Amino acid sequence: MTKLIVLIVIILGVIAVAQLVRMYELSSKLRNRREEDIPNRDNRLNATLLLVFMFAFFASVLYLFAEYGYTGRGEAASVHGKSTDWLMDLNMLIITAVFFLTNGLLFGFAFKYVRKPGVKAYWFPHDNRLELVWTVIPAIVLAVIIILGLKSWNEQTDKSPDEAIRIELFSKQFDWTVRMAGDDNKLGYFDYKLTNENNPLALMTTKTIQDAIDSMENSSSGIHALESKLNNPKLMFVPEDHALMVKDLARKERMVRMLYQLKARHNSALDTRVMDDIVFNANDTLFLCKGQDYEFNFRSKDVIHSAYMPHFRAQMNTVPGQTTRFKFRPTITTTEMREKMHNPQFNYILMCNKICGSSHYKMKLIVVVLDKPAYKKWYARVSKLDPKAADACKTFRNTYAVGKPKAAAPADSTAVATAPAMDSAAIVKTL
Ligand SMILES: [Cu+2]
Numbered sequence: 001m002t003k004l005i006v007l008i009v010i011i012l013g014v015i016a017v018a019q020l021v022r023m024y025e026l027s028s029k030l031r032n033r034r035e036e037d038i039p040n041r042d043n044r045l046n047a048t049l050l051l052v053f054m055f056a057f058f059a060s061v062l063y064l065f066a067e068y069g070y071t072g073r074g075e076a077a078s079v080h081g082k083s084t085d086w087l088m089d090l091n092m093l094i095i096t097a098v099f100f101l102t103n104g105l106l107f108g109f110a111f112k113y114v115r116k117p118g119v120k121a122y123w124f125p126h127d128n129r130l131e132l133v134w135t136v137i138p139a140i141v142l143a144v145i146i147i148l149g150l151k152s153w154n155e156q157t158d159k160s161p162d163e164a165i166r167i168e169l170f171s172k173q174f175d176w177t178v179r180m181a182g183d184d185n186k187l188g189y190f191d192y193k194l195t196n197e198n199n200p201l202a203l204m205t206t207k208t209i210q211d212a213i214d215s216m217e218n219s220s221s222g223i224h225a226l227e228s229k230l231n232n233p234k235l236m237f238v239p240e241d242h243a244l245m246v247k248d249l250a251r252k253e254r255m256v257r258m259l260y261q262l263k264a265r266h267n268s269a270l271d272t273r274v275m276d277d278i279v280f281n282a283n284d285t286l287f288l289c290k291g292q293d294y295e296f297n298f299r300s301k302d303v304i305h306s307a308y309m310p311h312f313r314a315q316m317n318t319v320p321g322q323t324t325r326f327k328f329r330p331t332i333t334t335t336e337m338r339e340k341m342h343n344p345q346f347n348y349i350l351m352c353n354k355i356c357g358s359s360h361y362k363m364k365l366i367v368v369v370l371d372k373p374a375y376k377k378w379y380a381r382v383s384k385l386d387p388k389a390a391d392a393c394k395t396f397r398n399t400y401a402v403g404k405p406k407a408a409a410p411a412d413s414t415a416v417a418t419a420p421a422m423d424s425a426a427i428v429k430t431l
Pocket of ligand 1: 304305306352353354355356357360363
């Protein structure tokens, strides 16, 4: 009913406007004036209104800049974040200058060159110098922006120094898992074919390869079970089910062949690379050390995710089937940042920046930057924990709960806001 009334009002409104225009035309005719003859008074009014609009427009833009800063980013907490910010500032400076210039000309000229009776417009169809100016200047500006951008991109994705700590971030719907390279500072190898419940990161050791072969052959839905079902003369299947089972068997046989190849090629001396890696719980805190170089590797199990750390100005897509990477060095500890921001609740954060599914918003990780002594204490503690735990590597099951929300619901959308206050001293105490 309401919709119908709204519709009727809109239709009546359109008719009314059409009638008004018609009346205006008729009255012009009565006064013996042609339709396109606009009274001078109207022209001047419009010119003035355009100028008024320009000033209101500029004032509102300046107000928003002053009120919110022009990007709302806050201070960059990494070395390359500073250079990214410098680039951003340069871009904004150019954009702002061009914005005021072009809009000033647009509205200023509309005011200045308002139609005046008896003045004929100057015929100005082409000017080579002008064309040159507005082609060459933007080309130079763009080239400068692109060259500077490429320069900082190359710096950020350049080879890491040897002493950079290697960290892998493994993403899947819908969490992040942190794997640190451990004492040898080398990340162990992995292969997607080794993925199973006990080895969610598909890490490669002699044992995990053998486990994968065993489960492919001997599990309840494994090759042997399938074969004995299909070969059992006492069992009858609907043709569709039979076809599905044959297909499944073929897939598993292909898989196990590849696993045997993997086994044949595997060098057991590389097992230790995996064994000393430190794997944290999914969605557990990422601890970093101030002033330390990091080499980040990213993997995805399912779809494209993106690791976004806004305070470090760092972002990289995580792509299934391929390892992506970047490096960075944090420069401000969590404690220092809290003081700078006057916010004792502040935490650095890593979040997924690709819409990757229904619970995309849950994909976040709290990042804590410690100073060197606190980091050393923390690392000494985690690297010694439970050295022979689990199958593949040191795995920590809730051995600490620093930086996690105390509420029962772990990584909901309010996790950041409700994360308990902490400083490096408190973290070391809880460890
Ligand atoms: Cu995601």
